[in-house]
Amino acid sequence: MQIYEELKARGLIAQVTDEEEIRELVNNGKAVFYIGFDPTADSLHVGHFMALCLMKRLQMAGNRPIALIGGGTGMVGDPSGRTDMRQMMTTETIQHNCDCFKKQMERFIEFGPDKAIMVNNAGWLMKLNYIELLREVGACFSVNNMLRAECYKQRMEKGLSFLEFNYMIMQSYDFYHMFQTLGCNMQFGGDDQWSNMLGGTELIRRKLGKDAYAMTITLLMNSEGKKMGKTAKGAVWLDPNKTTPFEFYQYWRNVGDADVLKCIRMLTFLPLEEIDAMDKWEGSQLNRAKEILAYELTKLVHGKEEAEKAQETARGLFAGGGSAEHMPSTELPAGKFEDGKIGAIALLVACGLCPSNGEARRLIQQGGMMVNDQKVTDIAASFDQADFLKEGIIIKKGKKVFHRAFIK
RNA sequence: GGGGGAAUUCCAGAGCGGUCAAAUGGGGCAGACUGUAAAUCUGUUGUCACUGACUUCGGUGGUUCGAAUCCACCUUCCCCCA
Numbered sequence: 001m002q003i004y005e006e007l008k009a010r011g012l013i014a015q016v017t018d019e020e021e022i023r024e025l026v027n028n029g030k031a032v033f034y035i036g037f038d039p040t041a042d043s044l045h046v047g048h049f050m051a052l053c054l055m056k057r058l059q060m061a062g063n064r065p066i067a068l069i070g071g072g073t074g075m076v077g078d079p080s081g082r083t084d085m086r087q088m089m090t091t092e093t094i095q096h097n098c099d100c101f102k103k104q105m106e107r108f109i110e111f112g113p114d115k116a117i118m119v120n121n122a123g124w125l126m127k128l129n130y131i132e133l134l135r136e137v138g139a140c141f142s143v144n145n146m147l148r149a150e151c152y153k154q155r156m157e158k159g160l161s162f163l164e165f166n167y168m169i170m171q172s173y174d175f176y177h178m179f180q181t182l183g184c185n186m187q188f189g190g191d192d193q194w195s196n197m198l199g200g201t202e203l204i205r206r207k208l209g210k211d212a213y214a215m216t217i218t219l220l221m222n223s224e225g226k227k228m229g230k231t232a233k234g235a236v237w238l239d240p241n242k243t244t245p246f247e248f249y250q251y252w253r254n255v256g257d258a259d260v261l262k263c264i265r266m267l268t269f270l271p272l273e274e275i276d277a278m279d280k281w282e283g284s285q286l287n288r289a290k291e292i293l294a295y296e297l298t299k300l301v302h303g304k305e306e307a308e309k310a311q312e313t314a315r316g317l318f319a320g321g322g323s324a325e326h327m328p329s330t331e332l333p334a335g336k337f338e339d340g341k342i343g344a345i346a347l348l349v350a351c352g353l354c355p356s357n358g359e360a361r362r363l364i365q366q367g368g369m370m371v372n373d374q375k376v377t378d379i380a381a382s383f384d385q386a387d388f389l390k391e392g393i394i395i396k397k398g399k400k401v402f403h404r405a406f407i408k
Numbered sequence: 409g410g411g412g413g414a415a416u417u418c419c420a421g422a423g424c425g426g427u428c429a430a431a432u433g434g435g436g437c438a439g440a441c442u443g444u445a446a447a448u449c450u451g452u453u454g455u456c457a458c459u460g461a462c463u464u465c466g467g468u469g470g471u472u473c474g475a476a477u478c479c480a481c482c483u484u485c486c487c488c489c490a
Contacts, residue, residue, distance in 0.1 A: 159485070224447090232418090232436055250444080257445050284443040318444050319445075359437075362452065366438040400444060 001272070002027040003061035009272055010265045013056060014191040014216040017201055022213050025186065029062025033186035036171065036176055037105075038070035038078060039097030044104045046220070046229030047190065049301065050267065052108045054188060054217055055116070057269075059109065065116040066184055067105055071098050072125030073171060079164040080151035080192045086164075098122075105237055108300075115168035117182065121174050124388070128173075132236070137173055140206045141199070149195035168199045174202030179212055191216040220266060223258035231329035238301050244328055245302040252294035260289045268296040297372070317402050329404035332388060341382040342367065351405050353397045363397065370396035 004023040007013050015024050025031040035051045037044070044052075055065040074094045075085025079085040089097075098120060109116045145167060146152065152160060175197070178184035187197050197214040204212045220228040229236045236251050237243040243251075255263055265275050269291075278289050291311070299307035310328040317327065330351040336342055342350070345360040346368065355362035361379050365371055369376040370394050371383065385407065387393055 257443095284445085286445075287443055290443095290445080314444080353475060354437095356455070358455065359453085359456075361458075363438065366451070368438045391451090398439090 003057065007054070007057065008270065011262065012050075012217055012266055013104060014218040015194055016215045017198070018211075018214050021211070021224070022186070024063065025213070026058065026063060031058065031063040032066065032182065032184045032188045033058065033063060033188055034066035034068050034175070034184050035188045036068040036070050036073065036174065037075045037101055039094050039101055040089075041235070041237075042097050042100045043237040043242050044101060045235035045237050045296070047227075047235075049238060050217055050220060051188065051190070052105065053267065053269075053300075055109055059116060065109060066178065067111075067116060067118045068174060068178070069098050069101055069118065069120045069121040071095070073121055073123030073167065073174070075122075075125075076153075076167045076170055077164055078167050078171075078196070079155050079160060080167075080196065089244075090282060102238070113400075119178070119182075121170075121177075124177050125170060125173065133169075133173075135178075137169060137203065137207075140203055141169060141172075145200075151192065151195045168196045171196040172199035172203045175212065176203045179204050179208070179210070184212075186213045188215050188217060191219045195197065201346060218266070220263070223256055228255070228259070228263070240302060240306075245298055245306040246310045246313055246327055248301065249294045249298045249307070249314060252297050253314060254289050254400070255290060255293070257286050260286055260293055264293050264296070265288065268293065268300070270296065327402045328406055329406060332405055332407050334407065337385045340385040344371075344376050344381040344383070346377060347383065347395065347405060348397070351395060351403050353395065353401065353403055370400045375379055 001009070004026045022031075035055060037048055039053070052291065055067065059065050071094055074097070075091075076090060077088065079086075082176060102118065105111075105118065111118050132377075146165070149168065151168070152165070155164075173195075175187050187200055189197055194216050197216065201212045201214050204210055222228050231251065236248060240248075253262070261275065261279055264278065265272075268275075278292075281289055294314075295307050295311050298310050302310075313326040323345070332342070332347075332350055334348050336346065344364055345354075345357050348354040348360035348363065350355060354363060364376055364379045364381075367375060367377070371397075388405060388407040390406070392404050395402065395403045395405060
């Protein structure tokens with residue numbers, strides 16, 4: 001099976017400008033493609049991860065990837081799929097985020113001569129002259145068409161600033177620029193980027209009379225139509241300091257039944273035959289599939305060792321008997337103890353399991369706190385400092401949140 | 409440039425002088441049921457020293473015994489006309 005067919009079978013392809021041409025280029029390793037990443041945070045998240053996987057897949061098939069870091073476009077802010085304007089970021093934040101992105105990407109993709117290229121669009125966008133740009137590029141865009149674009153539609157009700165309106169032009173210019181300087185003939189991106197990407201192919205056609213191609217990756221949605229990779233606390237990050245490998249593992253271990261196979265197909269590198277075999281699984285058997293999904297992804301993102309630790313920890317906690325060594329933990333400073341004891345409420349707050357005393361109190365009253373497998377029923381309960389030595393104690397909040405607290 | 413409207417707790421959205429820590433829904437958290445799933449049901453959801461006190465309703469002042477509610481100014485946003 002060739003790469004294009006594989007991508008299709010995995011359900012990764014959402015929209016393409018010219019299927020025949022793209023298939024031809026990609027399958028023969030003739031594509032020089034780019035994917036842009038705007039530095040909106042100091043870590044990549046699951047959405048970016050999909051794009052990186054796609055890069056890797058295509059690179060393995062002999063194509064050349066360009067990872068574009070949006071140091072310039074980040075200054076503008078993409079309005080696609082948003083109902084409000086992004087917070088404007090300072091130049092320093094953008095620079096910091098770019099650096100973080102770069103480090104993380106290097107773990108997935110091989111960069112170097114004849115391998116993948118990494119560029120930052122700040123390099124050319126920041127130098128643009130307004131009037132020149134308007135005459136050269138602005139003349140090629142129809143405002144009428146732009147206003148019809150899907151990515152701005154949502155903003156028509158709430159308001160769209162001129163700053164953001166220009167985002168499409170910046171992104172189009174990127175493609176145009178790299179088409180000429182790097183021979184980049186294809187752009188990939190999330191499906192929400194479709195209209196921005198078409199802007200680029202259109203610009204190339206008008207300015208240079210040449211064809212360039214665009215393809216979007218299916219957005220990872222759960223069966224309820226919500227974007228995956230988000231939790232109540234925010235995105236699922238790839239940075240182990242922001243989302244620990246254990247939490248990362250747990251996120252995937254807990255996806256809904258209806259979504260497991262789709263995730264495995266889209267996100268892992270397991271052979272399709274193997275995945276098709278799993279397709280027949282149902283009911284509690286799917287738990288096995290979820291374990292595979294969680295393990296595979298953790299392995300890709302954090303390495304084999306971390307994946308095994310996370311799996312071992314999860315199995316231990318939920319099935320009983322395993323090691324608790326790798327679960328999230330907190331070292332309690334001696335100051336938290338009074339007369340060698342710490343109260344249950346204070347303990348929950350100190351570990352970050354509850355944001356306030358009130359919430360901690362409620363949790364205990366509702367029977368949601370366990371310490372070393374003993375339910376805590378009294379909000380006035382306290383624990384001896386000595387119990388926290390060595391392994392410490394294991395606190396369980398609700399059914400799924402485990403935390404170890406210890407002192408040195 | 410002219411006219412009109414709006415800003416409420418995580419979100420949406422009621423409240424329009426005291427009975428408001430503020431209806432209702434969503435989300436979150438917890439409990440029951442389960443397969444670490446979904447659905448369902450129940451409780452809970454400002455802070456603290458929690459049968460009590462304190463701080464909240466865009467901002468700043470003012471009226472009043474008393475303001476989320478009335479007035480003035482400011483800020484932001486939306487709509488209509490140009």
